[in-house]
Amino acid sequence: MADVQTASPLPPAPSAPGSPRKRRLWRPMLIMVAVVLVIVAIIAGVKFVQISALIAQSKAPLPAAVVTAMHVPFSEWQPSVSAVGSMKAVRGVDVTTEVGGIVRTLGFKPGQEVPAQALLVQLNADSDIAQLHSLEATADLAVIVLKRDKAQLAVNAVSQAQVDTDTADLKAKQAAAEQQRALVAKKTIRAPFAGRIGITSVNPGQYLNPGDKIATLQTFDPIYIDFTVPQTQLEAIAIGQPVAVTADGLSNQTFTGRVSTIDTQFDSTTRNVTVEATVENPRQSLVPGMFARAVVTSGTPQRYLTVPQTAVTYNPYGTTVFIATSAKNDKGEDVLTAQQTFIQTGPTRGDQVAILSGVKEGDLLITSGQMKLKNGSPVKVDNSAAPLNDPAPTPQEH
Incomplete structure (x- = not known):
């Protein structure tokens, strides 16, 4: 019996161009591309509107900056140092004692005004006064002896040498009495000049050594x-x-x-x-x-252009101020604009500084708010909070 061979199935024929299947594949791709293009167009439109608004806003005039200003005046300056x-007191001393002793009385109260030679402290001087009386008596006796010997010398009863000895003895005893009298006087301490006496720590009955401070006396x-x-x-x-x-x-x-x-x-x-x-x-x-x-x-008064120190800006490249000048805007209206200029400053006093060059009398100088300015910035003057401009300021408490 003859073998029967079965023919294998043939592969499907390729789709012809323009076939329904190919059209089904391209349709989603076209839709996706269209959606993307629409989204891009929407974003571009939004950005275009935003950029146009920014451009329009940039062309709008800037709002005027609020500043304080003043017309520059001349002022009289008195040079000074x-x-x-x-x-320091014209006359002032620490009152002390030259000699030691016990305080008997105090003749002042702390803080009191005392005249010159007023009694301040009296030390106990009883024994010194007794010694003084003894020396005075000895000196009186020497006077009598000298007088008697001079009478005897007249009749040649004594020699000239005896009279000379009596004279020297009298002078020595008088000197001893004077020395003791000076010691007694030192026990009485008086004000060397008129003035106010200070606080003291000395009390009656206290012993004072030589050189101890009693109080301060000053004029x-x-x-x-x-x-x-x-x-x-x-x-x-x-x-x-x-x-x-x-x-x-x-x-x-x-x-x-x-x-x-x-x-x-x-x-x-x-x-x-x-x-x-x-x-x-x-x-x-x-x-x-x-x-x-x-x-x-010192010196004669000078005239300077005077402004508050707050008006001056100190920079590494120079010292500047802003002057408000009148100009016309795009609409033809008069507006104030800031113009920066270099200046040379002079001496200062209080809140003020002198300007030597760079501005002239009558210029409208911006005194505060200049940190937010540049050349050509529009400004509006409001002096309700103007900075201090006092040549001799005092601390302010509010």
Whole structure:
């Protein structure tokens, strides 16, 4: 029986172009691409709107910065030299005793004003006074002996040598009496000059050794102030110049005086020289040892353009200020704009600084708020909170 061979099945024929199957594969891809393009278009549109708004906003005028300003004036400046120093009594001593002894009485109260030669302390001097009386009696006897021998010498009853001996003996005994009298006087301690006596720790019955301090005696009116000035400022100091003195704790009080002495040498370490001024102190408010400030008036008054120190900006490349100038904006309206300019500053006093160049009288100078400015920035002046501009400021408490 003949073998029958089974024919193997043929592979499917490839799809022809444009067949339904191929169209089914391309359709999802086209839809996905279309969706992506739509999303990209939406994002691009949003960004375009945002960028257009930013561009429009950048073209809008900047809001005006609120600042304080003032027209620059001329002011009178009195040249002066300021320094700190200490008050010193014109006359002041620690009252002591030359001799020892027991205190019998005190003739003062601490803090009391005492006149010159007023009794301060009386030491017990009973034995010294008794010794003085004995020496005085001996000296009186020597006077009698000398007188008698002189009478006898007239009749040649004694020699001239005897009279000379009597004379020398009298002088020696009188000197001994004077020495004792001086010792007795030292037991009475008196004020060497008028002044105010300080606190004492001495009491009646207490024994004082020679040199023990009893109390401090000082004259307060007038009073000295000693202060130092650098070598560079010595030329501005001269004897007789007026001095204004203020001290902590004596608010709203200024004491006047004049330069009385300039030391003859400088301190080799600091190159400063000590200046002494005599100050009137009628109420004795200034006390020796007190810290005080002295301002010496020197030279003739000067005229400077004067502005608050807050108006000046100090930079490494120079010192600048901002001046508010009038200009027209795009709409033709007058507006104030800030213009930065370099200046040269002079001396300072209190809250103020002198300007030597860079501005002129009448310029509208910005005194605060300039940290947020640049050239051409529009500004609006509001002086409701203007900075201090006081040549002699005092601490403010609010």
